[in-house]
Amino acid sequence: MRNERLRQEMKAREGELRALRQQQQPAPCLPCEHVQENGRLQERLAQLQREVEEARAKLGELDLEVQQKTNRLAEVELRLKDSLAEKAQEEERLSRRLRDSQETIASLKAQPPQVKWVLLTVVESSKAKQALCESQSRNQYLQEQVGMQRQVLKEMEQQLQSSQKTAAQLRAQIMLYEAELERAHGQMLEEMQAMEDEKNRAIEEAFSRAQVEMKAVHENLAGVRTNLLTLQPALRTLTNDYNSLKRQVRDFPLLLQETLRSARSEIGQAIEEVNSANRELLRKYRRELQLRKKCHNELVRLKGNIRVFGRVRPITKEDGVGAEAASAVTFDPDDDAVLHLSHKGKQVSFELDKVFPPKATQEDVFREVQALVTSCIDGYNVCIFAYGQTGAGKTYTMEGTAANPGINQRALQLLFAEVRSKAADWDYAITVSVAEIYNEALRDLLGKEPQEKLEIKLCPDGSGQLYVPGLTEFRVQSVEDINKVRRDEPLRVGTLHMW
């Protein structure tokens, strides 16, 4: 009963396992840890099934063994029964023969007195003699018969005794057989009980293991289900995204071809436009270049290649006091190119390209030279330098102050502004070098060895240009870069070279 119940429970668990496996099968999802966990659970289920199969096979073997032993026992019992029946029949037959013999003996014992009387009467006549002879012979025969019967009786008694002995032996043997049978039966029952116990134990162990595993499987399955439920929206979103991406990928070559075609035509059109614009710009540039060169040449022709400006600074307390200090320099109100200097009572006049009076501002001075800066950008060499006695205002004019910068700062601002405005069409490289000529010696003020004397040489390209081999150059991108270089080594001379 218990085995049957366990079998039914095992069948029910197997059914649950199959149902779980079927539930797990249709979940082809993305490769994730749940799939791996499913794989592990399936392996575990397969292992449990194998264990159940093994237990079932073992149970079948035990059943077979019990069946064989039961059959053997039934055979032995049957043989014993047959043997007992045979013995009982033999005993019955012998008893019957013994009874017959005893009856025969008893009947023979009852006959003798009649025979003796007949013998006496027969002696008197021949007939009697004959009868006597016959009786005698008959008597003889009967006696022989009696002897024979006695012999038979004796034999039968012996046979009976031997049969009784055999029956006793058989009974003892039967008892032995019965005892042995009982013992074998008990042993068999014990073995059957042990096997039954072992089988039950194995089934219970397998069942409890299966229950534990089933519980774990259920828990894992619940977790997997929960994860699947939480993953389903994400999976749906991913599937939608994937489908939309697939559509995009499918349509992409067409879209790409279309886009490339339109881009090509746009680019071709743009290139054509740019080319025509470039051609137009080039034409304009060449025209402007020619115009500028013409202007420059005109300027040079009109103003001369070398221009000399005079600037009279305001009177300071270092100039002394008095009328002489105040009236040392006078101007012609009608000509800004003439300067009169009073020297020892005589007036000396100087004619220059332009004279800046004390009231002239830094902007006024720079306006006069700023065309030279643009000439520098156009490829002409320009040199602006200040000359004068100590305190004449060279540094003020060239460098100026932070609040009121001079030619240098303004020229650099203009230079970089011009370069920036042309940056789309031109590449400019601006470098800074600072050199000093003092007592006929040329020194590199930005070099590592400022005391080292350098030389001025003619360019070997035959252009007639001068250059200083080994002069340190710094590439600069802005006015601030130049000022930084100059902060490290301030210009000692108020001179600006551009080339």
Ligand SMILES: Nc1ncnc2c1ncn2[C@@H]1O[C@H](COP(=O)(O)OP(=O)(O)OP(=O)(O)O)[C@@H](O)[C@H]1O
């Ligand atoms: N146009 C001007 N307006 C106002 N102040 C000026 C002007 N020119 C020069 N000064 C002032 O005169 C003084 C001397 O000028 P500055 O130092 O420029 O002379 P310098 O020629 O460079 O002298 P040095 O050769 O000795 O260096 C300075 O205080 C300067 O501010």
